[in-house]
Amino acid sequence: MTAEINNLPDADIEFRDVSKRxxxxxxxxxxxxxxxxxxFFSFLGPSGCGKTTSLRLIAGFEQPTTxxxxxxxxxxxxxxxxxxxxxxxxxxxxxxxxxxxxxxIGFGLRQRKPKPSRSDxxxxxxxxxxxxxxxxxxxxxxxxxxxxxxxxxxxxRALINRPxxxxxxxxxxxxxxxxxxxxxxxxxxxxxxVGITFxxxxxxxxxxLSMSDQICIMREGRVEQLGSPRELYxxxxxxxxADFVGKTNFIAGTVSQVSGGTITLETEKxxxxxxxxxPETKMLSPGDNACVAIRPELMLIGSDSESAADMNTDIAxxxxxxxxxxxxxxxxxxxxxxxxxxxxxxxxxxxxxxxKGFGPGDRVSVGWKNEIALVLEDS
Amino acid sequence: xxxxxNAKRWLTGVLLGPTTVWFLFMLVLPLVVVAIFSFxxxxxxxxxxxxxxxxxxxxxxxxxxxxKNTLSYAPLGTLASLLIAYPLAYYLAIKxxxxxxxxxxxxxxxxxxxxxxxxxxxxxxLLGGKGIPSLLxxxxxxxxxxxxxxxxxxxxxxxxxxxxMVFPIYISLEKLDKRLLEAAADLGCAPARSFFQITLPLSMxxxxxxxxxxxxxxMGEFLIPAFLGGGKVFFIGNALVDLFLQSRNWPFGSAVxxxxxxxxxxxxxxxxxxxxxxSTGQDESLM
Numbered sequence: 001m002t003a004e005i006n007n008l009p010d011a012d013i014e015f016r017d018v019s020k021r022x023x024x025x026x027x028x029x030x031x032x033x034x035x036x037x038x039x040f041f042s043f044l045g046p047s048g049c050g051k052t053t054s055l056r057l058i059a060g061f062e063q064p065t066t067x068x069x070x071x072x073x074x075x076x077x078x079x080x081x082x083x084x085x086x087x088x089x090x091x092x093x094x095x096x097x098x099x100x101x102x103x104x105i106g107f108g109l110r111q112r113k114p115k116p117s118r119s120d121x122x123x124x125x126x127x128x129x130x131x132x133x134x135x136x137x138x139x140x141x142x143x144x145x146x147x148x149x150x151x152x153x154x155x156x157r158a159l160i161n162r163p164x165x166x167x168x169x170x171x172x173x174x175x176x177x178x179x180x181x182x183x184x185x186x187x188x189x190x191x192x193x194v195g196i197t198f199x200x201x202x203x204x205x206x207x208x209l210s211m212s213d214q215i216c217i218m219r220e221g222r223v224e225q226l227g228s229p230r231e232l233y234x235x236x237x238x239x240x241x242a243d244f245v246g247k248t249n250f251i252a253g254t255v256s257q258v259s260g261g262t263i264t265l266e267t268e269k270x271x272x273x274x275x276x277x278x279p280e281t282k283m284l285s286p287g288d289n290a291c292v293a294i295r296p297e298l299m300l301i302g303s304d305s306e307s308a309a310d311m312n313t314d315i316a317x318x319x320x321x322x323x324x325x326x327x328x329x330x331x332x333x334x335x336x337x338x339x340x341x342x343x344x345x346x347x348x349x350x351x352x353x354x355x356k357g358f359g360p361g362d363r364v365s366v367g368w369k370n371e372i373a374l375v376l377e378d379s
Numbered sequence: 380x381x382x383x384x385n386a387k388r389w390l391t392g393v394l395l396g397p398t399t400v401w402f403l404f405m406l407v408l409p410l411v412v413v414a415i416f417s418f419x420x421x422x423x424x425x426x427x428x429x430x431x432x433x434x435x436x437x438x439x440x441x442x443x444x445x446x447k448n449t450l451s452y453a454p455l456g457t458l459a460s461l462l463i464a465y466p467l468a469y470y471l472a473i474k475x476x477x478x479x480x481x482x483x484x485x486x487x488x489x490x491x492x493x494x495x496x497x498x499x500x501x502x503x504x505l506l507g508g509k510g511i512p513s514l515l516x517x518x519x520x521x522x523x524x525x526x527x528x529x530x531x532x533x534x535x536x537x538x539x540x541x542x543x544m545v546f547p548i549y550i551s552l553e554k555l556d557k558r559l560l561e562a563a564a565d566l567g568c569a570p571a572r573s574f575f576q577i578t579l580p581l582s583m584x585x586x587x588x589x590x591x592x593x594x595x596x597x598m599g600e601f602l603i604p605a606f607l608g609g610g611k612v613f614f615i616g617n618a619l620v621d622l623f624l625q626s627r628n629w630p631f632g633s634a635v636x637x638x639x640x641x642x643x644x645x646x647x648x649x650x651x652x653x654x655x656x657x658s659t660g661q662d663e664s665l666m
Contacts, residue, residue: 061561081564094562098580107576111567161567 011073012037012165012197013058018067019221020053027053029221030067035199035214037164040191042200042208044244045218051201054218055167058199060084072164082111087158088167092174093150095142101153102138105129108161128156131190148179155190165197172207184211205245209233217241225280237280238377242293249299249343251292252378255284263375265290271339273315275373282377289378296346298372301333303355304363313367319343321362333358335366410640417633425627435634442635445618448604450642452529452612453597456536457590463537464544464589469578471545472552484549487542495539499606502538506531506607527609535603540596544589551585552578587654591647598643615639 013035020028028050035041043051056062057069060081069076076084087108095104106125109116116124129135132152137145145153151171158166168187172180188211191198202208208215209229217224217232217240225237229245236242239250251273253265263284264274275292277284284290300311308316319337333345343366358364420430439446471483490498504510506525515523525531555578563573601616615635622632 059561059565061564081561082567082569086565088562088565090558090562092558094556094558096559096562096577098583107563107568108566111569111572157566 011035012039012071013199014068014070015054015057016068016070018054018057018064018069020050020057020062021065026221028057028064031221031223032067033216033223033226035165035197037197038195040188040198040200040211040213042202042212042215043218044202044205044208044215045224046203046244048220049218050221051203051216051218052169053221055088055169055199055201058165059086059088059167085163086165086167087161087163088169089151089154089158089171091169091171093154095150095153095157097142099142100138101134101140101142101145102129104142104153105138105156105160107157112161124160128160131159131193132156147175148183151175151183155187159194162194163196165199166191166194168198168200170201170203172202172204180207187211209245215245217244227280231280235278235280236293236374236376237278238379239291239293240379242374242376247296247344247346249294249296251294251340253290253292255286255288255290255375258283258285262370263290265292265375267340269339273373274370275375276371278374278376281375284375284377290375291378293374293376294368294372296332296344297330297348298368299343299345300351300367301335301345301347301358302365302367303358304365306365306367308367311365311367314370316365316367317343318363318365321358321360321364324358324360333364335364337366413633413636416630417637419630419633421628421630425629427629435631436638438631439634439638442615442618445613445615445635446638446642448613449598449615449639452532452536452604452614453594453600456533456540456597457594459533460537460540460544460593461586461590464541464548465582465586467541468545468548468552468585472549472555473557487545490538491542495602499535499539499602502531502535503606506534526607527611529608529612531607531609532604532612535607536597536600539603540593543592543596547588547592548582548585551582555581583654591650591654594650595643595647598639 011034015031015033018028018031019026031050031054043054045051053062057064058071060076060079060083063077071085096107099107102125105128106121109121109124125138126135129138132155134149134152134156137149142150142153151174154171171187172183175183184207187198200208200211209232212229214226215229215232216226219240225232225241227235232241232245236245242248243250251265251267253267253271253273255263256266256272257264258277261277262274263277264272266272273292275294300313302311302316304318306316308314310316317337317339319335321333322336322342323334325332330346330348333347335343335345337343345366416427417435418431418433420428420432420434422428467487471480471487475483503526506512508526510525512523512525515521525534559577559581560570560573563577564570568576599616600614601620604612604614605617605620618635619632619639622628622635
């Protein structure tokens with residue numbers, strides 16, 4: 001593993017067996033990972049999973065208890081934050097309230113040795129203001145700025161020293177939904193423009209999925225899975241990841257049979273369900289606890305009379321619609337099945353047109369093909 | 380709707396009433412009396428004889444030393460208190476362990492539980508011949524005189540006014556967002572520099588408040604110079620005590636008092652304008 005990492009020349013950030021303890025609490029637990037140059041990388045997980053601590057280890061606000069951190073191939077153990085080639089956008093921006101917008105942005109330049117000339121600094125600050133579309137706001141006070149504008153000032157301030165890596169600690173959490181969407185697009189555009197590594201910490205899976213090249217899903221200080229958004233969505237390693245990334249229906253049971261790529265489970269009630277073995281998951285053997293995971297958009301809904309053959313699926317379960325949410329391009333049904341409990345089905349418009357449409361209380365059939373079901377470790 | 384605003388007005392009147400009465404009878408009225416006295420004459424046996432003359436004001440230069448002392452010791456004492464209070468407030472707000480914080484804060488105000496008079500007496504003994512000078516003699520430094528010197532007055536001022544300076548600064552440092560220091564470090568600012576670029580400017584409102592509190596009270600101080608200055612360091616406060624209680628020259632005392640009030644009004648309003656201009660604008664409410 002280590003040799004493999006050494007052979008990669010384009011590693012920007014590297015964690016080697018990094019652990020960080022705060023007293024009895026292990027915030028980061030033996031994490032090894034690699035972030036490539038120019039990548040948009042996200043740490044994703046619920047609060048307390050160690051994602052923010054990981055970011056602070058890169059920024060230098062924390063030092064690992066054990067293990068090594070490298071930036072651009074050089075160990076940064078013991079290097080204080082003000083000597084690291086990375087800059088950070090803080091969660092609530094942490095803009096200096098006693099300085100103007102321009103003074104905030106120029107702060108990094110003023111710390112340089114030798115100090116750039118006055119005109120040089122002014123020029124760079126103006127360029128930065130332009131980059132974040134804030135030209136003409138330089139003399140304004142920080143508290144006169146809206147949340148979105150403060151966000152842009154924080155970005156410009158963090159980018160002015162041209163860091164090799166930009167760290168973003170939940171930068172969009174304080175913004176409303178519409179503005180957040182706009183800023184996501186702006187961040188992606190900005191990252192392509194400046195071409196440096198962006199490392200984002202977020203608990204918002206949608207945000208991570210839509211922006212990142214690579215996502216590291218964390219849980220209780222450990223890396224649960226690291227991969228591209230597509231890999232995480234299509235091939236989650238376990239129930240936790242599948243549950244965290246997108247919506248999923250789970251049927252828990254015990255492995256009864258393993259043959260080739262197909263695994264069969266038996267539920268408590270004695271029903272059997274089969275699915276593919278996810279290549280990312282460790283091999284399961286009979287007797288293991290596992291679950292079948294089926295994404296709602298891969299399920300089919302039909303009228304009560306339809307059998308599996310009618311719907312062209314392998315499984316057909318009957319149930320009753322508990323709730324229905326019309327979402328425009330598709331409709332979301334919550335179906336209480338007779339055998340496996342509540343199931344979420346996402347039905348696209350073109351399938352909806354197959355039948356006359358269902359409403360709450362209607363008896364329906366829910367079906368899926370075994371090949372789209374994944375069998376995952378139940379943890 | 381109309382009833383509602385009337386009710387509100389009535390309530391405002393009731394709430395402001397006591398303050399207005401207090402303000403009129405305890406502040407405005409006495410000040411007016413003093414102002415009237417200052418244009419009067421002293422009767423041969425002391426007290427006040429009604430008149431309208433500026434004689435008392437023309438006589439002010441005879442107390443020039445008191446004015447000079449007050450106007451030099453008050454700023455000096457304020458500055459000395461600030462220099463000693465700041466590190467203490469910084470330690471309490473930023474460095475000290477959370478579980479000791481409350482105890483240490485209480486310790487700062489414990490001296491207030493006893494009268495200033497008694498505590499100043501204690502300093503007479505500490506600075507007097509049998510106090511610190513005798514200890515210095517013990518280690519071989521002889522002939523040190525502390526009591527009845529300007530130094531003793533400054534020590535007394537610092538001792539008496541330190542808590543008034545510590546608390547406003549403590550509050551402004553306490554609410555300082557620690558992430559601002561992280562942000563400064565992240566942008567390449569070494570810790571010592573970030574103190575001067577972030578911490579110090581953001582604690583300006585606290586320093587301004589503390590300085591004003593101490594300065595205003597020092598301008599009227601008389602106990603400390605009388606006890607620790609031994610008559611050599613004479614404040615306006617001492618002049619007033621002397622004029623009103625000893626020589627019973629009320630009109631001249633009134634003229635001195637009115638002059639002091641005017642000096643305070645001018646310096647404080649100038650100071651506030653200056654401090655306001657420098658503050659971040661967010662914390663103006665503190666002043």
